[in-house]
Amino acid sequence: MPLPQFLALYLHFPFCAHKCAYCDFNSHVPTPGEQAVYLQALGQEIALWAEAVQGREVQTIYFGGGTPTLYPVRDLAALLDLLRESFTVSPDAEITCEANPGTVDERYLRTLFAAGVNRLSLGVQSFQDEELCLLGRIHTADEAIMAMACARAAGCQNLSLDLIAGLPGQTLDTWGKNIRAAAVLTPEHLSCYGLSIPKGTALGERLVRGEIEPLDEETSVEIWECTDRTLTAMGYQHYEVSNFARPGFQCRHNLTYWRGGEYLGLGVSAASYWQGRRWTNLAEVPAYVKRVTAGQSVVEEAESLPAGERLRERLMLAVRMAEGADLLALRAEFGAPAVAALTPVAEEMQAAGLLEVAADLWRPTRQGMLLNNQLGLAFLAASGE
Ligand code: SF4
Known part of the structure; x- marks a missing residue:
């Protein structure tokens, strides 16, 4: 990997x-x-x-x-x-x-x-x-x-x-x-x-x-x-x-x-995200100590996300930030058609007053920051590949 x-x-x-x-x-x-x-x-x-x-x-x-x-x-x-x-x-x-x-x-x-x-x-x-x-x-x-x-x-x-x-x-x-x-x-x-x-x-x-x-x-x-x-x-x-x-x-x-970068979490319950795979460590201290001492994996749950799901999650996190979602970067990573497929969601949120929509940027309005769960869920729940 x-x-x-x-x-x-x-x-x-x-x-x-x-x-x-x-x-x-x-x-x-x-x-x-x-x-x-x-x-x-x-x-x-x-x-x-x-x-x-x-x-x-x-x-x-x-x-x-x-x-x-x-x-x-x-x-x-x-x-x-x-x-x-x-x-x-x-x-x-x-x-x-x-x-x-x-x-x-x-x-x-x-x-x-x-x-x-x-x-x-x-x-x-x-x-x-x-x-x-x-x-x-x-x-x-x-x-x-x-x-x-x-x-x-x-x-x-x-x-x-x-x-x-x-x-x-x-x-x-x-x-x-x-x-x-x-x-x-x-x-x-x-x-x-x-x-x-x-x-x-x-x-x-x-x-x-x-x-x-x-x-x-x-x-x-x-x-x-x-x-x-x-x-x-x-x-x-x-x-x-x-x-x-x-x-x-x-x-x-x-x-x-929030920008979808990769991170490594160490210790109980720590979450990691790496190359589209994410996992969480064991939650209990005794089990964690036992496994790590034996040189074994301490991962409790792991999943690999399909690209479409990763893109929707990325958008949900991006619209939490005032800087919003950089569409040029997202198109480069996920392909223009995948991003274009979510444009109707962005336009719907724009009509609701929650999102500013420009050619290469989707950014939350002040109202979108306030009602951020609604905004994030709209992207997360969108249909996709
Ligand atoms: S008990 Fe929970 S909220 Fe309180 S200090 Fe510890 S981690 Fe923080």
């Missing part, structure tokens, strides 16, 4: 100090010794891939979770060294680490940056203690502000904050306070995700018991519009449905996903 020219690497750390009330990610509170065993297995998975991807330049590395910073910083630094020994990591690679306020201090972050991490993604979620309590977060608003101050003091020049919008009981006023508090702290990047309340989570159970109610549609739309208006007025580019950045600070790693 021919290899891609560049690689984006994702490493999953499935451990957290406490399970948040809305969380259905693959994360849990580690049992004694589990973190060390997992780290060793992760190193072994890296070694399994090292030869296969030799010569391919790694342009982005992303430590995600879970909470990577639940590990001692020397472990993360050693892992980065191992990645550099095993892969060809570009000298200007973007290296992101997710962190939770309450798990890092200035000393920790200084060592993390010295080891090569050059982008920090802080899971703040809210600047109001009542909302943090509802979400089951381990930190207060003051601790989040402190974590940001520590990051700056430690030399961080590329800081991203995550916020969650659409909490039960949230109003335009309370959300506006979060947005303004975040922007005052001048992060280079902001991710504002809408809260989903999955079944089986603590919040999901409260929903079933009728203790909380999801936010109504009208307020959700107002919140989205307020976010777009406020942050763009402050100089942030709304470059993806949920993401805002100062010029030059878009997340290169996530752009790889």
Whole structure:
């Protein structure tokens, strides 16, 4: 199988100090010794891939979770060294680490940056203690502000904050306070995700018991519009449905996903996409450790997508971004007839006010960014080969 020219690497750390009330990610509170065993297995998975991807330049590395910073910083630094020994990591690679306020201090972050991490993604979620309590977060608003101050003091020049919008009981006023508090702290990047309340989570159970109610549609739309208006007025580019950045600070790693680039995911549940084939690793830590230690594949599910399906998925992701879909590139990759077959869908979305249609570009309108699920699904559900 021919290899891609560049690689984006994702490493999953499935451990957290406490399970948040809305969380259905693959994360849990580690049992004694589990973190060390997992780290060793992760190193072994890296070694399994090292030869296969030799010569391919790694342009982005992303430590995600879970909470990577639940590990001692020397472990993360050693892992980065191992990645550099095993892969060809570009000298200007973007290296992101997710962190939770309450798990890092200035000393920790200084060592993390010295080891090569050059982008920090802080899971703040809210600047109001009542909302943090509802979400089951381990930190207060003051601790989040402190974590940001520590990051700056430690030399961080590329800081991203995550916020969650659409909490039960949230109003335009309370959300506006979060947005303004975040922007005052001048992060280079902001991710504002809408809260989903999955079944089986603590919040999901409260929903079933009728203790909380999801936010109504009208307020959700107002919140989205307020976010777009406020942050763009402050100089942030709304470059993806949920993401805002100062010029030059878009997340290169996530752009790889949205632009249909290839990536390798390491660790439990990590997803990979490579040469039209995608797969997901085993979700359970013991099974993952057992297999990787025996030198066996840790892939749980794999599929090869037909070209037509890949094109439709590519469009669904492309119209999440303000830059839209580059039709010249898509025609070169999939053929002009395959792209032309989807033109009626684009025209229908144009008539609905969701898409700008030009000769070589399909780009979401502001309304198309707001009603993005509708836009993306139109392409995904289109008939094709
Ligand atoms: S910190 Fe993130 S991954 Fe961990 S429990 Fe909370 S939401 Fe889930």
